[in-house]
Amino acid sequence: MKILASSRGLYGSIALLCACFMGYAFYSEYVDGLDPCHLCILQRWAMIGLGLFALIAAVHAPDRLGTRLYAIPTLFFAGLGAAVAGRHVYVQQLPPEMATGCLAPMDMLMANNGLWAAIKKVLSSATGDCALIDWAFLGLTMPAWVLIWFVVFALAIVFRGLLFVPSKAPKWA
Numbered sequence: 001m002k003i004l005a006s007s008r009g010l011y012g013s014i015a016l017l018c019a020c021f022m023g024y025a026f027y028s029e030y031v032d033g034l035d036p037c038h039l040c041i042l043q044r045w046a047m048i049g050l051g052l053f054a055l056i057a058a059v060h061a062p063d064r065l066g067t068r069l070y071a072i073p074t075l076f077f078a079g080l081g082a083a084v085a086g087r088h089v090y091v092q093q094l095p096p097e098m099a100t101g102c103l104a105p106m107d108m109l110m111a112n113n114g115l116w117a118a119i120k121k122v123l124s125s126a127t128g129d130c131a132l133i134d135w136a137f138l139g140l141t142m143p144a145w146v147l148i149w150f151v152v153f154a155l156a157i158v159f160r161g162l163l164f165v166p167s168k169a170p171k172w173a
Contacts, residue, residue, distance in 0.1 A: 018051025046081030
């Protein structure tokens, strides 16, 4: 637990875990054959954003002010990821007749939201069904685990990055 006492240790741990989670997400997709849905893709982008800002913060090893400044984008991506994962868990808990999918069809997206939303959908390459539960560990689905980890990351950032910022970094940091 000493490693989490410094901003470098905290942000480095978050960056490493985000990289591991993304590695497993790609393993699940390309080796296990689990097709990601649109909400899965959005969770991946949030995980990548969180991991990148955490990596930058770990390399920078900020002081008190820097730790608080890095908490802003990392909390944003952790909160965004938690919101999307929470929505995904909600969709998976709906009865089958109510779970109609994640997003509107492509022509409706272009008609209602314009070209940007259509491009976003095309680039996501998501083909999976958001309501389908095809993976579970200890009784929790993948989006539930992602939600838990986003919340853990957010709590760690709030505790370490905002509430408990020592004025001087420890010698071993």
